[in-house]
Amino acid sequence: MSTTSTPPAPSGAPADATTDQHISPASFARQRVAALREGELGSLPIVVGIIVIAIYFQARNSNFLTAGNFVNLIAQMAAIMIIGTGIVFVLLLGEIDLSVGYVSGMGGVIAALLLEPGKNIPTSVALALALGTGIAIGVLQGFFVARLGVPSFVVTLAGLLGWNGVLLQIIGSSGTIVIQDSLINGIANDYMSAALSWIVAIALVGAYTFQGLSNVFRRRQAGLPNDPWVFVIGRIVVLAIAAIAVVVIADSDRGLPYVTLIMVGSYVIWTFVAERTRFGRHIYAVGGNAEAARRAGINVPAIKIAVFAISGFMAALGGIVLASRLSSVDTSTGGGTILLYSIAAAVIGGTSLFGGRGTIKSAFLGAIVITMIDNGLGLLNVSAGTKYIVTALVLLAAVTLDSLSRRGRVATGRA
Amino acid sequence: MRLVGRSRRPTGPHQSRRERETVSEHLLEVKGAFKHFGAVQALRGANLHVDVGTVMALVGDNGAGKTVLTKSISGIYQLDEGEVLWEGSSVTISGPKDSARLGIEVVYQDLALCDNLDVVENMYLGRETRSSFRRLDEAKMEAETRKVLRDLSVTTLQSVRLPVASMSGGQRQSVAVAKAVLWNSKVVILDEPTAALGVAQTRQVLDLTRRLATQGLAVILISHNMSDVFEVADYITVLRLGQTVAEFKRTETTQREVVEAITAGQLSSVPGMEGVVA
Numbered sequence: 001m002s003t004t005s006t007p008p009a010p011s012g013a014p015a016d017a018t019t020d021q022h023i024s025p026a027s028f029a030r031q032r033v034a035a036l037r038e039g040e041l042g043s044l045p046i047v048v049g050i051i052v053i054a055i056y057f058q059a060r061n062s063n064f065l066t067a068g069n070f071v072n073l074i075a076q077m078a079a080i081m082i083i084g085t086g087i088v089f090v091l092l093l094g095e096i097d098l099s100v101g102y103v104s105g106m107g108g109v110i111a112a113l114l115l116e117p118g119k120n121i122p123t124s125v126a127l128a129l130a131l132g133t134g135i136a137i138g139v140l141q142g143f144f145v146a147r148l149g150v151p152s153f154v155v156t157l158a159g160l161l162g163w164n165g166v167l168l169q170i171i172g173s174s175g176t177i178v179i180q181d182s183l184i185n186g187i188a189n190d191y192m193s194a195a196l197s198w199i200v201a202i203a204l205v206g207a208y209t210f211q212g213l214s215n216v217f218r219r220r221q222a223g224l225p226n227d228p229w230v231f232v233i234g235r236i237v238v239l240a241i242a243a244i245a246v247v248v249i250a251d252s253d254r255g256l257p258y259v260t261l262i263m264v265g266s267y268v269i270w271t272f273v274a275e276r277t278r279f280g281r282h283i284y285a286v287g288g289n290a291e292a293a294r295r296a297g298i299n300v301p302a303i304k305i306a307v308f309a310i311s312g313f314m315a316a317l318g319g320i321v322l323a324s325r326l327s328s329v330d331t332s333t334g335g336g337t338i339l340l341y342s343i344a345a346a347v348i349g350g351t352s353l354f355g356g357r358g359t360i361k362s363a364f365l366g367a368i369v370i371t372m373i374d375n376g377l378g379l380l381n382v383s384a385g386t387k388y389i390v391t392a393l394v395l396l397a398a399v400t401l402d403s404l405s406r407r408g409r410v411a412t413g414r415a
Numbered sequence: 416m417r418l419v420g421r422s423r424r425p426t427g428p429h430q431s432r433r434e435r436e437t438v439s440e441h442l443l444e445v446k447g448a449f450k451h452f453g454a455v456q457a458l459r460g461a462n463l464h465v466d467v468g469t470v471m472a473l474v475g476d477n478g479a480g481k482t483v484l485t486k487s488i489s490g491i492y493q494l495d496e497g498e499v500l501w502e503g504s505s506v507t508i509s510g511p512k513d514s515a516r517l518g519i520e521v522v523y524q525d526l527a528l529c530d531n532l533d534v535v536e537n538m539y540l541g542r543e544t545r546s547s548f549r550r551l552d553e554a555k556m557e558a559e560t561r562k563v564l565r566d567l568s569v570t571t572l573q574s575v576r577l578p579v580a581s582m583s584g585g586q587r588q589s590v591a592v593a594k595a596v597l598w599n600s601k602v603v604i605l606d607e608p609t610a611a612l613g614v615a616q617t618r619q620v621l622d623l624t625r626r627l628a629t630q631g632l633a634v635i636l637i638s639h640n641m642s643d644v645f646e647v648a649d650y651i652t653v654l655r656l657g658q659t660v661a662e663f664k665r666t667e668t669t670q671r672e673v674v675e676a677i678t679a680g681q682l683s684s685v686p687g688m689e690g691v692v693a
Contacts, residue, residue: 031574215553215554218553218554219554219557221554222554222555222557222558223558224554224557224558224561276550276551277549277550277551278543278545278549278551281532281536281540281543281551282541284529284531284532284536285529285532285536285540285541287531288529288530288531288532289527289528289529289530289531291527292527292528292529292540293529293540293541295523295527296527296540296541296542297541297542298540298541355531356529356530356531357531
């Protein structure tokens with residue numbers, strides 16, 4: 001008799017879970033549909049949203065779905081996705097980080113200041129110091145939240161004000177610093193060769209395939225049922241097609257900007273950390289039930305401080321990308337929409353504000369949506385006011401969906 | 416890297432052999448326990464013992480000292496006075512780690528599960544198994560989880576990969592109990608496991624409690640519910656005002672007798688109280 005897993009096959013013959021090597025595609029699909037009904041929406045709404053947005057803007061302006069604009073979109077979404085990744089970790093704890101806008105400004109400004117001509121500081125040192133500043137700020141804010149018990153909303157609100165002030169102080173009277181370092185400027189403004197793009201795409205698909213197949217192998221060894229082959233192979237094929245499409249389309253224009261490497265790298269590394277390591281598991285546990293985590297022997301304050309450090313690091317990294325795009329920093333660096341767009345990206349992508357639920361993928365998907373709206377409305381020549389209103393409505397819709405699906409889960413759970 | 420719980424053996428430095436005082440060796444025995452919090456004397460000479468393969472119900476009115484006594488066993492409190500014997504030899508339990516090392520696990524009333532994590536993730540929380548490159552060894556953890564649940568005949572879970580938020584109270588309680596068993600424990604303390612459950616779910620948990628004993632564990636069941644106690648317990652220990660006032664064998668007593676002991680209906684059976692109350 002099956003003890004835990006798959007519902008019995010339609011024939012009624014209860015299959016022993018340990019002898020079933022692969023779940024039948026039909027019952028796998030049924031499980032997925034059941035999960036959807038229970039409010040585990042996953043990435044479905046957002047993928048539908050991206051398609052709808054793309055069709056709408058293409059219908060209004062035929063320049064939207066062109067290779068040139070595609071490359072623009074990648075460069076525009078980079079900073080939002082990178083900073084949003086840090087936000088995902090903070091939201092997983094059920095906390096918030098409102099300081100990431102100006103912390104990103106700190107990252108960009110410190111890198112720009114250190115690399116001013118005549119200072120002769122190596123680029124690597126300047127980058128390390130800029131990123132280190134982000135980590136230090138995160139640890140400081142995390143300390144107040146985790147050890148002193150100050151609500152993260154207040155700590156990072158103080159950060160929002162405070163780091164803005166620090167920025168104004170250190171930029172001083174000069175107003176604008178032009179970046180002349182070719183490496184920094186190249187991040188967002190130079191393009192990878194076709195060969196390098198293909199190597200990255202092949203490495204990515206190869207790593208995913210290896211990971212997927214070794215997972216099947218390990219589960220088989222342990223006598224556990226696997227997803228049907230159709231889905232295991234299907235996921236790999238979908239990723240391969242997407243990677244090929246991205247490289248082909250981008251190469252038909254200027255190619256992929258170097259910042260793509262940072263995006264892919266942070267996506268892969270942070271997904272690994274969140275889903276495959278003990279540290280990542282403990283972040284989810286703390287966000288789900290901090291008391292249970294504490295009783296399980298998890299050092300809750302240490303996890304929180306580490307997460308704020310990640311948020312600070314990713315903010316500084318995003319700030320360097322932003323500075324690279326503009327090839328300069330000024331007194332407004334880190335302000336404007338970057339903070340709210342980054343938080344909105346994580347939330348629109350499906351990471352819950354209530355803690356414990358979310359994925360790194362949500363920062364990526366959410367950044368696509370936000371950037372498409374921003375870029376598309378720009379092509380339509382609408383005012384900044386309209387842009388904000390539309391973005392606000394999308395954000396509100398995403399959070400409403402999260403709350404409703406949460407209610408769906410409660411309704412079906414706790415029988 | 417931490418070792419998997421299965422390889423843990425209760426061979427701590429805290430086990431110093433002493434001369435055998437009792438002829439019959441219990442797995443766990445507490446003798447003459449005293450504990451006070453400020454002016455409040457919570458325990459004044461409580462005794463209990465539990466044996467392999469049996470369910471011992473610890474009953475008593477509110478404030479009788481059930482929780483203090485079990486928390487002393489699990490290392491949350493330290494006794495002022497009294498002796499804890501593990502397999503006949505005296506041991507010192509000065510923290511939760513000591514009791515875990517001996518093989519004592521507590522399933523608290525408020526469960527301590529993370530709703531957003533699935534069954535496997537909850538079972539291994541804080542003690543995850545890892546493979547190369549510091550990766551979590553999901554396959555091994557899932558296989559082990561399935562095995563433990565199968566051994567305990569917990570068959571109502573649809574999948575061990577669903578978040579526990581989607582489960583019923585009985586299923587969650589089963590997961591919490593299985594979590595305790597996973598760690599090769601010898602004594603499992605269940606604190607009011609059926610308090611918040613409906614009829615069918617209470618049934619599930621009581622069956623599970625019985626199976627724990629059948630598998631050779633010693634179970635301490637804290638409960639207010641006499642019908643639950645009489646259904647699963649082999650022995651019943653009654654606490655009142657911090658003292659052990661009666662020990663019954665279930666087959667040789669009645670609910671009435673136990674309730675009388677709890678409520679002091681029959682004062683003659685209370686040591687030290689014979690002449691006190693008129």
